[in-house]
Amino acid sequence: DQIPKSKWEGKTSADLEGSSAEQVWLLLADFCSLHKWFPILPRVTEWMASLANRLLSLDPVQRCLSYEIIESNLGFKSYVAVMQVVPINGGDGSIGCKIEWSYVCDPIEGWGLNDFRSYLDSSLQLMAEKMTEHTLLCTT
Template identity: 45%
Template sequence: MGEESIPKWEGKVTVEVRNTVEEQAWAVLEDFCNLHKWIPIDTCYQVDGVQGQPGLIRYCASNIKGVVEDDVVAEPETTIKWAKEKLLKIDPIKRCLSYEIVDNNMGFKSYVATLKVLPNEGDAKSAGCGIEWGFVCDPIEGWTLQDFNSYIEYCLQFMAKKIEVECSVTSQS
């Protein structure tokens, strides 16, 4: 008999970005190699390709202190968790991009994400827009789909708050 295929994980999270027009939110997303300015990671930089073009590869990493073994924090060592991510598609008209993880030490076997800026569906008086982060990936060892989806939601909420602060500062200048 053939191998049983393990179903892919799929998820989608959307957040509102208040007091921010679509163009401002898109400026953050399209700057593919500055992710560290918007979500809680330590570094992100270009390693290959042309800025703003499919094929661009970024390196993202964070230092993680303490290693957990059998639910106990072992010696306070620092581990670097990293990923190389390749820009697959970018569309400034539709304000969306897709990328995949091409190499990592975090247990991803396959991962493709799509980020989109969504127009405000409310009345014109309420300034703001939305950001949607969708993903499809193989199950990740040590995670549940619910935990991973919560992590994506946390990162997207963090990003939305940083964008709101940045946009309120630049609009006051």
């Protein structure tokens, strides 16, 4: 019998083929506008409305940002995440990229770990689709 971990940790990623790392970074780095890309699902509309986030770091060279949830009435006690845009296949990022999203948090009241992982994974996939659509529209 294993003792459960006191923290949840995980990582998900999404490929954005045809979107350059620079294009996607410009969208992601606009932290105050992430709501444009983050899918709002009916189940989580109330959840999203009750969150307050704080940007911890923004590194344009590494195309990386970190943030924390500082206020929530929906079970978040401690949540810190890192999002990074990296080139696909180690290239220069001009033919495609991926967003990597990692997190460390206390267990979230009302969520199971697998449900939370699934939610983040599907959210990032939808976010990547929206960003890809946007970058393709802006380059045609």
